[in-house]
Amino acid sequence: MSLITKKLVRALALGCAAMATAQAEDIIKIGHVAATSGGIAHLGKDNENGARMAVDELNAKGVVIGGKKYRIVLQAEDDAADPKQGTTVAQKLVDAKVQGVIGHETSGTTIPASRIYHDAGIPQISPSASAIQYTRQRYNTTFRNVANDEQLGAALARYAMQTMKAQRIAVIDDRTAYGKGLADEFIKNVKRQGAATGSSIVNTQYTTDKATDFNAILTAVKASKPDMIFFGGMDAVSGPMLRQMKQLGMPLRFMGGDGMCSDGVPRLAGEALADDQVICAEAGGVEPSQEKGMADFRVAYRKKFGIEVQTYAPYAYDALMTMVEAMQKAGSPDPAKYLPVLAKATHKGVTGNITFDARGDVQDGVLTIFTFRNGKRVKLAVVK
Structure with a gap:
């Protein structure tokens, strides 16, 4: 066998090994929607950053579900806080066959989009939409991990x-x-x-x-x-x-x-x-026993993005972690299989312990009262 032939065989072998590795690592697509343009773009990007932190951490550790290794891909979309654009983006995610959605950010876009996800059987956790109507529509696919209005x-x-x-x-x-x-x-x-x-x-x-x-x-x-x-x-x-x-x-x-x-x-x-x-x-907050976890998250967020947490990044992070944990417990990323497990979730997150009631609202939701002093936000109290 000539030297050129040996190199060709080795290259083919390496190529086949790479293909086998790629095939062994299946993809889970999770959508994220927020207003990343317009007047509240800074808040929307904050939500997206929180979800990205969760994805990066999970992929770094390795995600195994039902004995198979998966890589999570975040498909991030912008709804500009506009209900019409929100439904357009929702349909785009359905067509892309995402296995779950984190978002939307605002109630005005979350509510109309929720019907599209429900009709497609795709679980949705909003980390920031607080309008009561969202979880009163009797859609078994709608959840939120913050307190409601x-x-x-x-x-x-x-x-x-x-x-x-x-x-x-x-x-x-x-x-x-x-x-x-x-x-x-x-x-x-x-x-x-x-x-x-x-x-x-x-x-x-x-x-x-x-x-x-x-x-x-x-x-x-x-x-x-x-x-x-x-x-x-x-x-x-x-x-x-x-x-x-x-x-x-x-x-x-x-x-x-x-x-x-x-x-x-x-x-x-x-x-x-x-x-x-x-x-x-x-519409969220942590008790004194959970403050270290939240403080550690804020440090990691600052290190990763070079900016401070705005509002709901940790809730977006927890929402995605809760969703993936439900997939792992169900042994499948198939929405139809992990949805019943998600409804009974008991996830210990940086924002507290996350469980949902029959409507999909977070149970025992707490709230944090703040003021501003010297241009900085200052916590006054955690209440229920």
Whole structure:
């Protein structure tokens, strides 16, 4: 055998070995959807980064399901927080035959997309959509690992009335599924419990998630002489709103939910943000015994991406880890086989212990109350 022939045989053998290895490592495709363009792109990318951290960690360790080795591929899509684009992207993921979906980020896109995933039998875990309607559609494929607006609105109302001693409260929302849903729950709880604390809703106003001029509604709010404003919406709107409040001489306390509880608020509000003026809550949180795991995650995130966690990266991370663990316990990445296992999940994550109720809501969901001081987010309390 000539030297050239020997080299050819060796090359063919190596090629065949490489093909065998590639065939032995099957692929699991998991979709991720968030708004990675537009006004809340920084939040959407945060979610995506959390999911990517989980994928990279799993692939580094090696994923074995039913005795076979798999490599996980994240198919990340952008819905721009637009419901129409959200359904288009959902159908794209279905056509790509993903075996699960992490997302969407916002309630307004998550809800219409959930029907498409349900019809295709694809499990979906949202790490950030909090609107009640999402899990009230009776779709067995829908899950979330954060508290919902019913829990969030009630907790914020209690904090506003009992801790902040707010008496005259004005409410503004951005008319999105998330903003309106959260504001409605807050109003409902103030009306239900306000008699005991002397608290009441004195004004309600509406804007949009694309608005930049709030002078008219803020002038109307100012005339009602509130001592606090509750806002249902995102940081991209709340930051500029705080700036215009300062211009109008309205140094009022300003409360909202997870959408305006990011590290982007100081940047967006600038000098208009006074210490302890803003109170907000994340639809999630960890008890003292779990704080080390969350702190370690934040360090690893900073090392990997060179930036700080914005809001829900750890929840996206946990959502993907929970989904893959269900596949491993079921012995298959086939959605039809691992879906019943996912519904009974008991995953110990960095954000806490994750189990779902009959609707797909996380059980015993907790919330974290924050404020801002010296341009930094500061934790005040973990509540249920």
